[in-house]
Amino acid sequence: MPNDWPQVATLLSERRETLKVEAVRKGVEIYPARAAQITDLYFQERLANHPRLEAVFQVSSFCLVAVGGYGRNELCPGSDIDVLLLFEKKIPVCAEDLSSWLFHPLWDLGLDLGHGVRSFSDCISLAKNDYQVLASLLDLRFIAGDERVEASFRSLFTKKVATSKRNAFARWLKEQNEGREVKFGDSSGLLEPDLKNGLGSLRGVHQIGWCTAMLGKWTDPLTADERRSLDADYRFVLKARTALHLSAGRKTDTLHFDLQPRVAELLGYANKNADPLARGMAVEHFLSDLHKAMARIKMLRAVFWQECFPPRFWRTRKLSPAVEDTAVGLGFILSGPVRPAEMLELFAQAAATGRPLSLAANRAIREAISTGIDTFEGSAETLAALLDVFRAPFGLHAALTMVDTGLMAALLPRFSEVEHLVQFDDYHVHPVGRHTVETVGRVADLLSGRDERFRDLAANVVHPDRLLLAALFHDLGKGGPNHSAIGAELVRETLAGFGLDKATVRDAAFLVEHHLLIPKTATRGDLSDERVVAGVAEIAETLERLDMLYLLSVADSMATGPRAWSAWTGSLFQELYRKARNLLTSGPLSEPEVAQAARATRERARVEACGSLDEAYVNDCLAKMPPRAFQALGPLDLVRHMTLVRQLQVALDEDAVRMPGKNKGVGISAIEARKTGVGNTFEVSIATQDRPGLFATLAGVLALHQLDILAADLFTWKDGTVVDVFIVEGPGDNLFPEEVFERVRRAIRYAFLGKLSLGYRLDEMRKSPLYRSGSGPKLPPVVRVNNQASDFHTLIEVAASDCLGLLYDIALTLANMYVSIHLAKITTDAGRIADVFYVLASDGRKLDDPGLVRQVEAELLKVVKHS
Amino acid sequence: MKKVEIITRTFKLDDVKEALANLGIKGMTVSEVKGFGRQGGHKEVYRGAEYQVDFVAKVKIEVVVAASLVADVVEAATKAARTGQVGDGKIFVSPIDEVVRIRTGETGESAI
Numbered sequence: 001m002p003n004d005w006p007q008v009a010t011l012l013s014e015r016r017e018t019l020k021v022e023a024v025r026k027g028v029e030i031y032p033a034r035a036a037q038i039t040d041l042y043f044q045e046r047l048a049n050h051p052r053l054e055a056v057f058q059v060s061s062f063c064l065v066a067v068g069g070y071g072r073n074e075l076c077p078g079s080d081i082d083v084l085l086l087f088e089k090k091i092p093v094c095a096e097d098l099s100s101w102l103f104h105p106l107w108d109l110g111l112d113l114g115h116g117v118r119s120f121s122d123c124i125s126l127a128k129n130d131y132q133v134l135a136s137l138l139d140l141r142f143i144a145g146d147e148r149v150e151a152s153f154r155s156l157f158t159k160k161v162a163t164s165k166r167n168a169f170a171r172w173l174k175e176q177n178e179g180r181e182v183k184f185g186d187s188s189g190l191l192e193p194d195l196k197n198g199l200g201s202l203r204g205v206h207q208i209g210w211c212t213a214m215l216g217k218w219t220d221p222l223t224a225d226e227r228r229s230l231d232a233d234y235r236f237v238l239k240a241r242t243a244l245h246l247s248a249g250r251k252t253d254t255l256h257f258d259l260q261p262r263v264a265e266l267l268g269y270a271n272k273n274a275d276p277l278a279r280g281m282a283v284e285h286f287l288s289d290l291h292k293a294m295a296r297i298k299m300l301r302a303v304f305w306q307e308c309f310p311p312r313f314w315r316t317r318k319l320s321p322a323v324e325d326t327a328v329g330l331g332f333i334l335s336g337p338v339r340p341a342e343m344l345e346l347f348a349q350a351a352a353t354g355r356p357l358s359l360a361a362n363r364a365i366r367e368a369i370s371t372g373i374d375t376f377e378g379s380a381e382t383l384a385a386l387l388d389v390f391r392a393p394f395g396l397h398a399a400l401t402m403v404d405t406g407l408m409a410a411l412l413p414r415f416s417e418v419e420h421l422v423q424f425d426d427y428h429v430h431p432v433g434r435h436t437v438e439t440v441g442r443v444a445d446l447l448s449g450r451d452e453r454f455r456d457l458a459a460n461v462v463h464p465d466r467l468l469l470a471a472l473f474h475d476l477g478k479g480g481p482n483h484s485a486i487g488a489e490l491v492r493e494t495l496a497g498f499g500l501d502k503a504t505v506r507d508a509a510f511l512v513e514h515h516l517l518i519p520k521t522a523t524r525g526d527l528s529d530e531r532v533v534a535g536v537a538e539i540a541e542t543l544e545r546l547d548m549l550y551l552l553s554v555a556d557s558m559a560t561g562p563r564a565w566s567a568w569t570g571s572l573f574q575e576l577y578r579k580a581r582n583l584l585t586s587g588p589l590s591e592p593e594v595a596q597a598a599r600a601t602r603e604r605a606r607v608e609a610c611g612s613l614d615e616a617y618v619n620d621c622l623a624k625m626p627p628r629a630f631q632a633l634g635p636l637d638l639v640r641h642m643t644l645v646r647q648l649q650v651a652l653d654e655d656a657v658r659m660p661g662k663n664k665g666v667g668i669s670a671i672e673a674r675k676t677g678v679g680n681t682f683e684v685s686i687a688t689q690d691r692p693g694l695f696a697t698l699a700g701v702l703a704l705h706q707l708d709i710l711a712a713d714l715f716t717w718k719d720g721t722v723v724d725v726f727i728v729e730g731p732g733d734n735l736f737p738e739e740v741f742e743r744v745r746r747a748i749r750y751a752f753l754g755k756l757s758l759g760y761r762l763d764e765m766r767k768s769p770l771y772r773s774g775s776g777p778k779l780p781p782v783v784r785v786n787n788q789a790s791d792f793h794t795l796i797e798v799a800a801s802d803c804l805g806l807l808y809d810i811a812l813t814l815a816n817m818y819v820s821i822h823l824a825k826i827t828t829d830a831g832r833i834a835d836v837f838y839v840l841a842s843d844g845r846k847l848d849d850p851g852l853v854r855q856v857e858a859e860l861l862k863v864v865k866h867s
Numbered sequence: 868m869k870k871v872e873i874i875t876r877t878f879k880l881d882d883v884k885e886a887l888a889n890l891g892i893k894g895m896t897v898s899e900v901k902g903f904g905r906q907g908g909h910k911e912v913y914r915g916a917e918y919q920v921d922f923v924a925k926v927k928i929e930v931v932v933a934a935s936l937v938a939d940v941v942e943a944a945t946k947a948a949r950t951g952q953v954g955d956g957k958i959f960v961s962p963i964d965e966v967v968r969i970r971t972g973e974t975g976e977s978a979i
Contacts, residue, residue, distance in 0.1 A: 108971065108973075110893070110977065112891070250891045252890075734951060735951075735953060769934055769937040769960065770938050770941050770942075770960070771938075
């Protein structure tokens with residue numbers, strides 16, 4: 001520090017540190033106001049110490065004011081400190097000296113200082129043109145200097161800016177809010193919400209404050225109770241933001257997963273020493289409280305807006321006997337307590353018109369619900385009216401409002417129990433309540449036929465109501481293990497109570513119970529194995545049920561979040577659905593029919609291949625291919641494999657000439673990559689000669705080139721030629737992907753020649769400062785060896801936290817035990833892998849030796865534990 | 868401490884700057900540079916004659932940050948600067964031994 005380093009700055013720095021420690025110990029809510037207070041102290045003492053203060057005052061009187069968050073007396077640990085040196089008239093020359101005296105030490109402390117040195121007229125003209133400045137001045141607060149200057153600026157500001165710019169400012173805020181929704185999302189329904197800028201965040205309350213200040217003399221549309229609730233919610237979110245800054249050690253407004261446990265702990269939801277499960281629960285509890293608070297803030301801000309800034313020219317229209325569309329939103333025509341039927345009518349109109357609810361209507365509904373009017377005796381009509389809301393053009397919007405007002409919970413008591421339940425993972429984007437509504441909305445959307453991929457399918461659904469009901473109930477059994485079965489039980493109880501017919505109840509319960517059947521089978525099963533598909537068809541029994549199950553799975557996955565729904569998962573769902581449908585329409589294939597189908601494929605492949613390849617070669621290839629190839633692959637795929645193996649042979653012959661020594665032909669491969677047409681995924685076929693650890697090497701090389709493996713199918717020919725087909729996500733290079741695959745081909749060779757150590761290189765990548773492992777919670781790994789699920793293979797299921805090159809490690813471990821992989825299905829979600837390997841022991845049989853099974857389980861556990 | 872050098876399109880400067888500011892990065896050095904990468908410059912035609920333009924104008928943004936922040940900085944800069952076309956630029960990360968703030972003589976991370 002320099003010699004003239006001011007004592008007061010050291011004091012500020014020390015006080016801030018002490019305050020942090022104290023906040024962690026006593027409760028973080030004390031931080032914001034105290035931080036503002038000690039910063040005030042710094043400015044007051046520093047100004048008083050200025051050597052030529054009198055001289056400055058003689059030239060022009062001035063004051064120092066806080067604006068923005070600092071003006072509101074709220075400084076989170078990473079907040080900007082926004083101050084303004086305000087001069088009544090022209091800014092004197094000595095202002096420069098004064099500002100560096102005040103501000104430089106703060107910069108040196110590393111604080112985020114936003115400062116301005118302005119005259120009255122500068123401020124007024126800036127505020128008129130830049131509403132950001134206007135907003136910050138609305139929170140202005142005196143710190144030091146001449147108090148009269150501050151008072152006279154206030155009156156000037158009210159006269160010149162506040163009154164004249166009121167409506168323009170409100171319009172600007174509205175535009176800002178639209179931008180905020182796009183950029184930060186609706187915080188009240190996100191699992192990684194933005195605490196400052198999203199909808200329902202602190203900013204919403206600031207805006208209410210600004211408008212209250214701008215509007216001046218007027219009656220507050222919010223009641224004292226609503227103000228109190230707003231204030232409490234605001235303090236809670238502010239507390240969370242303070243804890244977030246303390247946990248992150250820097251300014252950040254997005255509540256990221258990795259910071260959530262620490263934030264929950266600082267807010268007193270769990271202590272540090274609790275076990276991982278209790279900590280996870282505490283985070284869920286905290287997020288649930290946070291979402292509730294943010295949903296209330298969002299709602300109050302929206303209705304406040306409607307009340308204060310209604311459209312200028314509006315003619316009230318009567319939409320139905322009980323509902324009218326007024327300038328301030330949809331409302332009830334009759335005064336007095338509202339009846340459930342009227343509420344549903346109101347939401348039906350909201351869903352049809354997309355108009356918001358008025359504050360009065362909002363209050364009437366809340367009041368009716370809280371006084372526990374003889375709510376919903378649960379009639380079939382009520383339920384039908386609810387489903388109609390979803391089917392209308394603005395159904396999702398109306399349904400979300402329904403959730404916010406508490407009507408949905410009143411209608412379905414079970415909904416209120418799980419509404420705010422969140423899964424502490426980075427897989428689901430929304431808590432259960434919001435997810436449920438989104439899923440029903442998506443189902444309604446699919447049923448409407450707007451999405452042409454599902455149009456024909458949707459048209460075939462005879463009982464759309466059953467599907468919508470299933471969507472509504474599919475996750476309501478959450479909160480414990482086996483939520484599908486509990487959900488189905490709930491459906492039976494609740495819907496019977498609503499007086500629905502038996503067939504409807506049965507179908508809805510069936511759909512809820514099996515809503516994970518398609519997602520699980522599609523991402524883990526061998527879809528070329530008829531038994532797997534038959535299992536799904538058997539459970540579905542009828543085509544109608546299968547159709548509904550498929551639509552429900554698609555809608556559910558889409559509503560879960562981008563990690564659950566990708567083009568690749570979609571294609572797997574579709575493949576399973578199509579095959580199961582075929583099975584239901586044309587019946588299962590008998591043993592001879594299967595063999596006949598395989599022969600037909602083989603013959604077609606022969607015909608197709610003979611156009612481009614030599615006939616003798618084709619016959620030779622067909623004789624060498626494994627039987628599974630004719631079941632799992634189409635004729636054109638077989639032709640491609642033959643062509644690829646031809647290329648491999650050419651390359652091998654060339655290599656034999658160039659490198660006659662012991663390395664002859666080592667690591668030589670032929671590679672073909674083509675776009676699958678599904679997202680940014682490629683089908684990469686690699687032909688090479690079989691060697692120990694081949695699959696591990698290929699998996700390692702692909703990981704090294706940042707290609708995510710989604711699935712792998714391995715075909716070993718009788719002469720030891722191997723064609724491995726990988727589905728990979730990526731590469732990042734969308735312009736020159738062929739170069740990436742050429743590098744892959746070279747790397748395979750180097751790996752086998754010993755010029756490239758995959759283990760070392762992958763380790764290096766993991767150690768890079770740019771590498772980040774999954775942020776999801778760390779759950780214990782699971783390894784299961786299953787000999788029953790397939791006739792020909794042993795299934796090894798591995799679930800563990802994901803990390804770079806994990807597949808390489810797993811494959812290497814299996815290779816070391818002479819276990820060969822024949823098919824692999826890779827699913828990565830929530831920072832966790834759920835992989836299934838179809839394997840055989842070295843003698844070509846299943847792993848039927850219990851000793852070997854135990855050894856495989858133990859060795860694999862060792863590997864994934866270190867991930 | 869690490870130095871992150873981001874070389875990118877000139878019109879992406881503001882986006883990158885904003886992305887870095889959101890991470891609490893307080894200072895950066897920006898220079899106008901010329902160079903070429905994979906695209907190898909491009910040809911331009913002026914009054915009928917073809918000119919080989921070897922170097923393309925880019926901006927170079929240099930920031931020095933604590934090692935713990937590098938991953939965030941690189942991710943934010945990549946996201947802000949990417950268009951998916953040739954010429955999006957490169958990011959280099961290198962270690963920094965020491966930093967001195969000249970005015971105060973402070974060293975290490977507090978001088979960043």
